[in-house]
Amino acid sequence: MFLLRPLKGDRGGQIFVALLVALVIAVTVMANLPQENPLHLSSYTVTLLGKYLTYALLAVALDLVWGYLGILSLGHAAFFALGGYAMGMYLMRQIGDRGVYGNPELPDFMVFLNWHELPWYWQGFDQFWFAMLMVMLVPGLLAFVFGWFAFRSRVTGVYLSIITQALTYALMLAFFRNEMGFGGNNGLTDFKDILGFSLQSDATRLGLFIASAVVLLLGYLACRAIVASRLGRVAVAIRDAESRARFVGYRVELFKLAIFTFSAVLAGIAGALYVPQVGIINPSEFQPLNSIEVVVWVAVGGRATLYGAVLGAVGVNYAKTWLTGVLPDAWLFALGALFVLVTLFLPRGVVGLLRREKEQ
Amino acid sequence: MKRLLIALLLLFTLPALGAKVETGDPDLDRAFEALLGSDFAAKQAALQQLVANERPERFQWVEGILDGRLRVLKKEKRVVWVEKDGRQFKATDALTAQVLGEFKKRKLKKFRINNSLRRTIRSILAARDLDSPDPRARRKAVEAILENPSPDQIALLQPRIEKETDPAVLDAMQLVMALAKLQSPDEPERLKAIKGVSGSLEPAVRQALVRLAENDPSPSVQKSAATALRKIEDRVRVMGQIETLFFGLSLGSVLVLAAIGLAITFGVMGVINMAHGELIMLGAYTTYLIQQLMPGLPGVSLLLSIPAAFLVSGSVGIAIERGIIRFLYGRPLETLLATFGVSLILQQLVRTVISPQNVPVSNPEFMSGQLFINSALSLTYNRLYIILFCMLVFVGLFLVLKRTRLGLEVRAVAQNRGMARAMGVRAARVDALTFGLGSGIAGVAGVALSQLTNVGPNLGQQYIVDSFMVVVFGGVGNLWGTLVGGLGLGIANKFMEPWAGAVMAKILILVFVILFIQKRPRGLFPQKGRAAED
Numbered sequence: 088m089f090l091l092r093p094l095k096g097d098r099g100g101q102i103f104v105a106l107l108v109a110l111v112i113a114v115t116v117m118a119n120l121p122q123e124n125p126l127h128l129s130s131y132t133v134t135l136l137g138k139y140l141t142y143a144l145l146a147v148a149l150d151l152v153w154g155y156l157g158i159l160s161l162g163h164a165a166f167f168a169l170g171g172y173a174m175g176m177y178l179m180r181q182i183g184d185r186g187v188y189g190n191p192e193l194p195d196f197m198v199f200l201n202w203h204e205l206p207w208y209w210q211g212f213d214q215f216w217f218a219m220l221m222v223m224l225v226p227g228l229l230a231f232v233f234g235w236f237a238f239r240s241r242v243t244g245v246y247l248s249i250i251t252q253a254l255t256y257a258l259m260l261a262f263f264r265n266e267m268g269f270g271g272n273n274g275l276t277d278f279k280d281i282l283g284f285s286l287q288s289d290a291t292r293l294g295l296f297i298a299s300a301v302v303l304l305l306g307y308l309a310c311r312a313i314v315a316s317r318l319g320r321v322a323v324a325i326r327d328a329e330s331r332a333r334f335v336g337y338r339v340e341l342f343k344l345a346i347f348t349f350s351a352v353l354a355g356i357a358g359a360l361y362v363p364q365v366g367i368i369n370p371s372e373f374q375p376l377n378s379i380e381v382v383v384w385v386a387v388g389g390r391a392t393l394y395g396a397v398l399g400a401v402g403v404n405y406a407k408t409w410l411t412g413v414l415p416d417a418w419l420f421a422l423g424a425l426f427v428l429v430t431l432f433l434p435r436g437v438v439g440l441l442r443r444e445k446e447q
Numbered sequence: 448m449k450r451l452l453i454a455l456l457l458l459f460t461l462p463a464l465g466a467k468v469e470t471g472d473p474d475l476d477r478a479f480e481a482l483l484g485s486d487f488a489a490k491q492a493a494l495q496q497l498v499a500n501e502r503p504e505r506f507q508w509v510e511g512i513l514d515g516r517l518r519v520l521k522k523e524k525r526v527v528w529v530e531k532d533g534r535q536f537k538a539t540d541a542l543t544a545q546v547l548g549e550f551k552k553r554k555l556k557k558f559r560i561n562n563s564l565r566r567t568i569r570s571i572l573a574a575r576d577l578d579s580p581d582p583r584a585r586r587k588a589v590e591a592i593l594e595n596p597s598p599d600q601i602a603l604l605q606p607r608i609e610k611e612t613d614p615a616v617l618d619a620m621q622l623v624m625a626l627a628k629l630q631s632p633d634e635p636e637r638l639k640a641i642k643g644v645s646g647s648l649e650p651a652v653r654q655a656l657v658r659l660a661e662n663d664p665s666p667s668v669q670k671s672a673a674t675a676l677r678k679i680e681d682r683v684r685v686m687g688q689i690e691t692l693f694f695g696l697s698l699g700s701v702l703v704l705a706a707i708g709l710a711i712t713f714g715v716m717g718v719i720n721m722a723h724g725e726l727i728m729l730g731a732y733t734t735y736l737i738q739q740l741m742p743g744l745p746g747v748s749l750l751l752s753i754p755a756a757f758l759v760s761g762s763v764g765i766a767i768e769r770g771i772i773r774f775l776y777g778r779p780l781e782t783l784l785a786t787f788g789v790s791l792i793l794q795q796l797v798r799t800v801i802s803p804q805n806v807p808v809s810n811p812e813f814m815s816g817q818l819f820i821n822s823a824l825s826l827t828y829n830r831l832y833i834i835l836f837c838m839l840v841f842v843g844l845f846l847v848l849k850r851t852r853l854g855l856e857v858r859a860v861a862q863n864r865g866m867a868r869a870m871g872v873r874a875a876r877v878d879a880l881t882f883g884l885g886s887g888i889a890g891v892a893g894v895a896l897s898q899l900t901n902v903g904p905n906l907g908q909q910y911i912v913d914s915f916m917v918v919v920f921g922g923v924g925n926l927w928g929t930l931v932g933g934l935g936l937g938i939a940n941k942f943m944e945p946w947a948g949a950v951m952a953k954i955l956i957l958v959f960v961i962l963f964i965q966k967r968p969r970g971l972f973p974q975k976g977r978a979a980e981d
Binding site for chain 1: 719771774775779780781782783784785787788789790791792794795796798799908912915916919950951953954957958960961962964965966968
């Protein structure tokens with residue numbers, strides 16, 4: 088119950104948590120039904136839902152910095168992808184000698200490039216705990232260094248947005264290079280198992296789904312706790328009147344740095360959960376478009392509510408899955424229109440719309 | 448034994464006896480007959496005789512003997528041009544140009560030549576070119592000798608140097624002579640020749656000097672050759688630097704063109720237009736469509752595309768401003784999102800309406816080829832034109848902003864919107880026109896880009912991050928900043944490429960700009976005044 092304390096006074100959050108718990112129970116039961124039962128959930132659907140949940144976690148992380156701190160990061164997918172790469176490296180090492188070339192030490196692409204030993208930055212990734220540490224540490228460190236420079240020199244507003252976009256663009260170009268040692272164009276793929284469980288089995292997939300749900304819940308609660316605390320109130324003050332907060336005596340850059348770094352770590356964890364479920368990580372995850380899509384999830388759901396971000400992420404991605412299946416050409420039209428309409432007519436997102444209905 | 452000898456003798460003389468030529472001119476007949484014979488000394492003489500003839504076709508005949516297209520029809524005794532046509536040969540009389548029909552190979556006799564005859568023929572042809580009245584042809588001939596020097600051809604040059612009037616041809620001739628003297632057995636002659644070629648960038652000179660510096664028996668020649676070589680290498684290095692600078696300037700011009708429209712919408716109006724790249728793309732597609740409308744006239748259609756692209760992109764820009772952006776003034780982050788949505792819609796529109804693939808845009812003739820400066824440096828015309836075009840657009844835009852009523856109003860609104868409105872400036876109209884101007888310039892940039900890169904739906908996306916970098920680096924609200932920033936980043940990029948690689952250079956530039964913004968958040972040339980503070 089200590090964990091649920093941040094939900095006090097957060098009606099939307101309470102509903103979200105209840106729905107999430109219900110979803111996990113329902114999916115677990117339905118996935119275990121016999122195949123011929125009409126309510127049986129295929130492992131494809133389970134994985135799809137798991138993917139949505141990792142997106143939701145990424146959206147929550149972005150909402151924390153955009154909704155509550157006023158930093159529009161156009162590079163959050165970079166942290167997501169970095170976490171994903173850290174996980175991918177662990178999964179690559181787990182392949183062992185089952186790769187095409189059967190090299191027990193080197194991943195296939197390194198054998199293909201005629202490399203003879205594992206680069207230093209791949210060391211340790213055969214250990215799960217180390218990989219998980221890196222999942223949090225690498226995005227966190229990047230965000231810390233980036234934020235350290237940016238916030239101290241008071242780069243704000245659109246300038247900050249543009250340089251976060253430049254950051255993810257630069258990373259994309261870098262990861263496309265074969266010399267980087269991350270598989271270049273193709274990225275990391277052909278994963279076999281995680282912690283000894285085969286990634287192809289239904290049980291592992293269900294497990295990953297449940298893990299995503301649990302981590303999303305914990306991430307949500309942590310963000311909620313931050314928002315409800317004094318730290319969160321200072322953050323809102325910075326968002327609304329940065330200079331005033333500074334004049335009152337708050338070290339604005341430190342608050343920003345702390346929250347931004349935490350958000351990047353959350354994004355990294357989301358990426359690490361995403362990769363084993365989709366089975367591939369490649370440099371296109373760093374595309375500027377991906378980061379902007381995250382922004383639109385949050386905008387559609389409703390900024391500065393956290394649960395709105397979850398709603399937006401799941402809703403937009405469900406629409407994307409559905410629309411790219413039915414009318415592949417229409418997806419970008421729909422996404423573009425969504426950007427325009429939401430900013431023009433729904434500045435507070437779907438959540439804002441629901442709230443307004445209630446108030447009337 | 449005796450019989451055998453007679454038989455052999457008959458065998459050798461018979462073909463010569465059998466091949467008679469009847470052209471109507473006995474001198475020509477004799478020369479061609481000698482050329483068909485087996486006495487090579489007589490053939491040499493016959494060649495000279497042939498050239499001494501006054502007929503205008505004589506050099507073509509000599510050329511035809513060299514490449515085997517000139518043959519003799521044995522039965523008809525005529526000299527003919529042959530052209531291979533399947534298994535047969537089509538023959539045309541070499542004197543009357545009368546078509547004689549098709550013949551089997553064995554009906555035709557070839558003029559047999561050896562290496563010495565080949566050399567003579569080449570010299571004859573070189574001498575013809577060297578005596579040509581066109582200095583370009585003369586120069587070409589000298590260059591051919593330079594590439595493939597032989598003593599008898601160099602001997603051709605000697606009497607012509609004194610008569611030569613064109614300085615470029617003269618230079619080239621003297622270079623060939625000096626190059627020949629580098630091989631002279633006389634040591635002071637060689638030393639003099641080294642002085643003569645010093646500073647030349649021809650690869651042939653470099654090779655000759657390398658040989659001298661390594662193998663010459665005289666140490667003083669070796670030393671002087673090495674010095675000359677070093678001087679040449681220094682010059683080549685300088686030329687390489689100039690070429691890199693040129694590449695950098697052309698890349699920088701592309702960046703400036705792509706960014707300068709943004710400098711207006713973002714810099715002057717403070718509007719983040721993420722659809723800017725797609726406005727560039729629309730300009731490029733306008734070029735494509737106009738070329739489709741006017742096939743066969745790439746030059747005219749390219750020139751027409753410039754105003755057309757300006758109008759297309761400009762009106763789309765005004766539509767975006769009137770329809771979306773004006774509701775979002777003062778909320779830059781929302782503007783960013785909404786215009787990003789517009790960019791997605793425009794991209795998909797092009798994919799659906801025209802094609803998801805790249806479309807071909809042809810280059811007019813004057814854009815291809817290169818400007819030859821010297822052997823180590825030549826500048827391609829398309830890059831040269833891009834640099835010029837960029838400067839033109841920049842100056843034009845600058846004049847519009849500084850010298851016209853609209854420019855005055857734009858600057859007034861940018862500096863202080865409220866005050867400008869109080870003075871009677873219709874801010875809303877100015878906003879729309881400014882946005883249209885910036886968007887129109889993006890379209891013009893698209894015309895230029897269509898000549899350099901592939902035109903496809905993703906064209907805009909490739910330039911959007913770069914153009915924002917340029918604007919932010921140069922300083923928002925300042926055209927000079929954009930110019931200096933764009934050219935600077937372009938040149939820096941090209942100078943880093945040789946040691947860092949193309950992709951790494953780009954990454955380093957991005958990282959550099961990110962760090963630079965930390966140090967100077969308002970760019971190279973920050974806007975001054977109270978309005979610049981938030």
